[in-house]
Amino acid sequence: MNPPSIVFIVNLLQDVAVLRPLVFMAARDLGLDTKIFVTAAFDKRDRSNVWHNELQQIARETGAALSLIEDEAQAFMQLQYLAGGALLAASESNLAGHRIVHDIFRTKPDSFVAITLQHGLECVGFLQSRDHDRAHGRAVTFAADIVCGWLEAEKLTALAPSQRGKLVTTGPTTLLQQASREEPGRKESGQRGQGQRGIVCENLHSIRLNLAGDFGTDFVATFNKFCSALASQGDDVTLRPHPGGQYVLKHNTTVASNVVINNHPIYKVNLSRYAYGISAPSSVLVDMVLAGIPTAVWREGTGRMDADNYTGLTQVTDEHDWIAFAEEARSHPERYVEKQTDFLQHLCMPLDPGDVYRRYAELLWCAARRTLPTIASPGRG
Amino acid sequence: MKICIIVPSEDYLTRAGARIRYSRIAPALRASGHTLTLLPIADFSDIDHDVYILSKCFDGRALLVAGMARDKGKLVGVDLFDDYFSHRDDSRFQRLRLWLDESFAHIDFALCATSAMRHMLECRYQSTPIHVMNDPHETFEPEKLRDRLTEKYADLTSSRALHVAWYGMGDNPYFSVGLPDLCGFAGHLEALQRPGWTVKLTILTNRRAMVADQLVELRKIPVPFELKEWSLAEEEELLKKSHISFLPVCAQNFSVVKSLNRAVTALCHGTQVFSPGFDLYDRLDDFIYQRAAPLNDAIDSGQFRLRDETILKLEEVFADCADPAAEARRLMAFLQEREEHRIAASPIGLAPEASPDPSCALICGRDTNATAYRLAKRTGILTIASPGTPVTANFDIRFEWNDTFTGLNLLISEAVCARLADEIAGKARPCGRIIETTYRKLSMLDLPSLACPGGGAAWTGSRAAALATYPVEYATMRAAMAEILPKVECISDENWRWPFSYVRQTARLN
CATH class of the missing domain: 3.40.50.2000 (Glycogen Phosphorylase B;)
Incomplete structure (x- = not known):
């Protein structure tokens, strides 16, 4: 049996920061086959190439495979050859701006668990401001099987009743990021601290x-x-x-x-x-x-x-x-x-990075074990 | 005979229509001293063939070519193998129905791919001879087929894995066909999945068809499948390894006139054909499974409908409906007959003389094709702008609404004025230049046929008004043209997507 895969879908520029710690977790800590699907729309948005370079660096450091995805059909044709596992996206909903990710989730093989992450405190479909309500309405839904929220259900006031059963409270992935001590490119020494x-x-x-x-x-x-x-x-x-x-x-x-x-x-x-x-x-x-x-x-x-x-x-x-x-x-x-x-x-947000880590790791590991129940736990060799 | 197939574009030359329908009979035609050329309509320059066949060119340019070919005494026909015409209550095809009506006024014959299509056409165009030219197979080699059947059966019994193929166009811009057929009939595949057997379906189709809504439907197919993008090489490879071709057909008008080509291709490659739904392949009946039960029996017994002992019979059936040499022979017999008929119908019993001047004019509509205009100009055909024509060009004749929207004004170039009868030309008053052309003008006071009752709504300039006034506007232009140039036949170039009509509808009151 082929090993399970964890596939990340990157569509908006800000998706990189949200997904990055989980790519490291899947590839390095859990030792799972990890892939990053980059949509053609992402490539177009990244005019300065900054985020492309970031993705390249993440891929280098984790061994994750990067591939460009033109449309949902291409994703479908690639996923059908994988054994299964999890698909993760940081911006997925039935709104027009998230269409391609939504469609990839809608059409994914059953062997994959689709997971949408809340990508900000205020986030469509999770917790909305009045401006979000005006722009997008309050019936935002997800094609994901699981939606990872920052907060407990009672605090996510924009989560549609039909989506509540999908909620797993994980907390933000920000808590898993290790910021550098020195910012790259800083040339401010000698000035005010x-x-x-x-x-x-x-x-x-x-x-x-x-x-x-x-x-x-x-x-x-x-x-x-x-x-x-x-x-x-x-x-x-x-x-x-x-x-x-x-x-x-x-x-x-x-x-x-x-x-x-x-x-x-x-x-x-x-x-x-x-x-x-x-x-x-x-x-x-x-x-x-x-x-x-x-x-x-x-x-x-x-x-x-x-x-x-x-x-x-x-x-x-x-x-x-x-x-x-x-x-x-x-x-x-x-x-x-x-x-x-x-x-x-x-x-009411999980704040302990160790706790947040365990919540995400459990999710990814369960998805992997769903595909290959005999998979060896990390750390057992 | 030199036959020229006029096709819509260069790109079309590589498509299945051209590849299967024309290229396969070309060698047989050559062997009997004839030639067949595929010519993109944009490359058309002059009449230098004996027969012109219009294929999938549904615009004024094709009618121009037809008109010019007939002027030069050539045979002209149209080849219709998709039914975009019989859905008479579907306004999306109004333009095509009007085009077909107009084209049948200019052609000597029609070709189609099935008897069902012929029947549909005969109901409307009784006087035009129609020939069924079947889509022929590419190659049929009984010895090779025998070997392949033996290999496939050995593979099937040893692997107990049933390889099923679905291939072809997965969508259509207008009809639910292709992948929807596959999904609709996929339940039939479940019956093949018996204990001890695995079914592996491979779907080969065009990328455009793989949209999310359709992919969601594919997920409901009850057997494991693999989806791949179609290419000729992939199709060849797939059919080589497949045991069964799954070719379900739905019973909508568009599907029931389809050719036999997919089943013919499948059989030539040694796959059994499982075709639930509409009995499209009845001519190949002895080789088709419409239900899973007899196919399962054959899998168990090895007594498939296509097997070593039945290859001879298949060859006989193909001779009747899929053999390129036979199709070429029958086509030429039909064309020779049409040619003889034309000669016999001419007054002195000889081939008609070529007409010295073009006998037609092109009326450009609201959405007109600039290349149609250029083709007309290049070949000396009169160009006419209707009131809705947006193109600014040196038209020979222009129709415009008068100030009160009670009729049209007719602007005639000086050159065309010289061709008019003195009585009419004398009434035309100078009215200046538009672009590089100097015109003279006639109003409905000069030419009563320019009166346009019911055109009042045109002043609004709206699309609704344009739809409402289209028939009366068109009838007025035709009547005026018949009066000023009675020998010139008008051809329309209208690609407007709105459901316009040339014919005024009579209001029905209870």
Whole structure:
């Protein structure tokens, strides 16, 4: 009998960061045959080739086989020759943007278990903001057999009743990432220490900043004023574009001279080295909180933007709030960290990396054993 | 005779239609002193063959070629092997039905691949001779077939694995056919999966057919299967190793007129044919299984319908419906007869003389083919723009709505004016240039046939209005052309996907 395979499907640029730790787990820790299907749409989106290089590196380090998939038919024809196992995707649902992954899942051989991962705290079909509801409705479904949620069922308020039976709470794969101590390409030595610098993340492409109003303009204006204020104190700040959206770069937005752009994959960024973090509602806020830095969620002045799922975090609106928060965060970080611990507890999210690891490993191992019940456990030789 | 098959494109030359239907009879035709050439319509330049056969070219260009060939005294026919015409209540095919009606006014004969298709055509076009040209096999070698059957039976009994093949086009833009047939009839395969036997189905089909919804259906097939992309080499390889070809046929109009070619190919490669559903292959009846039970009996006994002792009989059946030499012979006999009929029908008992001037004009419609226009220009055929023609070009004649939408104005180029009767030409007033052509104008006051009652809705410019006014607009153009150039026959080039009609429908009131 042929060995089982764990097949990862990468379609959106941000899928790489979500799936990466599981590729390492499947290939290195569990010793399973591991493949990565990269959709043609991913290749097209990755104009800078950054993510292609990341995938190449992951493949080199794990021995996973990379292959380009044009359409669901090609995936079908490749999967039919495999014994079975698990198919994993970080963005799969019945929404148009996820179509190819959804179709691969719909048509997969029965010998494979299809697994969809929640790819952010707010994620269609799992936990949605009001903007998600407006854009996509509240009946998002998955072709997956199993959906891996970050939170327990009662907290995933957008999980359709028909999908609840598929839920396995695993927690976020972010907890399995080991950030580098040094960011690649940093040339900031001799300047102000990174421990004193804050990080601001933009997700200006998001429907959240465009559906209920033109909040992007508001965000950019506030950010620019904040940068001016920092500059007058001789301070600088790191700006991180969303990995998929890349708004600032795609639109050639002019940024102040005291802004350092950080566009490395999140798993290569050591967030804990920053003094504080500010972002519009986005999963990167959870990354910041998990990294243990003072974190603030930006909310525009009108209050129309829905940030309810981040209730419990410090909120900032105009540049005065930003400056006050930055100063306070540097002086008394513990005040924020304590508040953020409550936020995390309220989420009901698994937080222990060992626990999260075991949950995912069990899932992959069960899928492998379903194909080959006699497969030897890792560590038994 | 020099026969020219006009095909839609270069790409078509490699498709099954051209490969199976024409290329296989070409050697036999050559052996009897005839030639057969496949010519993409875009490459057509002049009439230099004796017979022209239009194949899958459903537009004005094909009608132009037909008109030109007839002008030069050549035989013209159309080859119809897919039924896009009998679904009379399906508006998607309205354009094709109109094209077929128009083409039958220009042709001497029609070919088709089955008696069922002939019957369908005869019901509508009683006066046109129709010949059934069967799709012939590529090669039929009894000795090789005998060896292959022996090998396959030995493999079957030793492996007890039944290799089943399904191959061919998996979809159609208009009909649920191909993979849906396979999925619909796949339950019949379950009966082959008996204790002690394994069934292995291989599906070979085109990539376009492998869409998600269809792949989901494939997953319901009750036997293990492998899906592969079709190629001729893959098909050859598959049939070489398969014991059974599974060829289910559904009973929709489109499917029941299909040729025998898939079953013929399967039998030539030594596979048994299992064809549940509509009895398309009745002419090969002695070699077809429509149910699983007798096939299972044959698997147990080795007494298959296609076996060593029945090869001779198969050869006899093929001679009647799949032999390339016989098909070539019958085609030539039919064409010779048509040619004799034409000569006999001409006034002096000789082949008709070529006409010095083109006797036709091309009316370009709302969605017209620029290459049709260019072909007409190149060959001296008059080009006519209808009111909906979007193309800007130097048309010889233009029809336009008048300001009150009560009739059409007729713009005639100076060159064409010279061909008109003095009485009409005298009324035409100069009206300036459009692009490089100088026109004269006639209105419905000059030419009463330009009146267009019922065209009032045209002012809106909407598609609905265009559909409503199409018949009256078209009838007006025809009537005006008949009045100003009575000897010129009008040909239409209309590829508009909306269900337009040339014929005005009479409202039915209770």
